[in-house]
Amino acid sequence: MKSLRKYWGYVVAIVVVYGWFSGSLGPNILVVLSAIAFLYSLFQAPVWCCAETRKEEFCRNNASGILMGCWIREHRWQKLKWFVRKSAWGQLIKRLLSGFNGIAASFSAVGALVSAGAAVITLMVKTV
Known part of the structure; x- marks a missing residue:
């Protein structure tokens, strides 16, 4: 039960994938679930901090x-700063893809963002 509390966003992402392939969920529900999975990946998914330490290590x-750091105050906002500065995106991606949890959270975020965009386009086409 504790791991379900920790990884609930991945369950939502699996429901989104199921909804797209089965066609049983409408685009309204897919937009909401995709947004929830995206926000989970950005701000709640369990990952390593991967901020740069004083010894220039992870x-x-x-x-x-994937955008927030650990309990150390300097690390808390370092990844978010990397995201904002375009010149640091390469470093951010390298650090995010350094472990399995980071890879899972990153792919979940990208997939949820694409899913939300596709669902919004589907809604727009259906209303026209």
């Missing part, structure tokens, strides 16, 4: 979400 503390 921080291996646990963090919440």
Whole structure:
């Protein structure tokens, strides 16, 4: 039960994939579920911090979400700053894809974003 509480966003992402392939969920529900899975990946998914330490190594503390750091105040906003600065995107991607949890959260975020966009386009086409 504890792991379900920790990984609930991945369950939502699986429901989104099921909804697209089965056609049983409408685009309204897919937009909402995709947005929830996307926000989970950004701010709550369990990943390593991967911020740069003073020894120029990866921080291996646990963090919440691919954009937030660990409990150390300097690390908390470092990844978010990398996301905002276009010149640091390569470093951010390299650090996000350094472990399985980071890869899972990153692909979940990209998939949820694509899913939400496709569902919004589907809604727009159906209303026209």
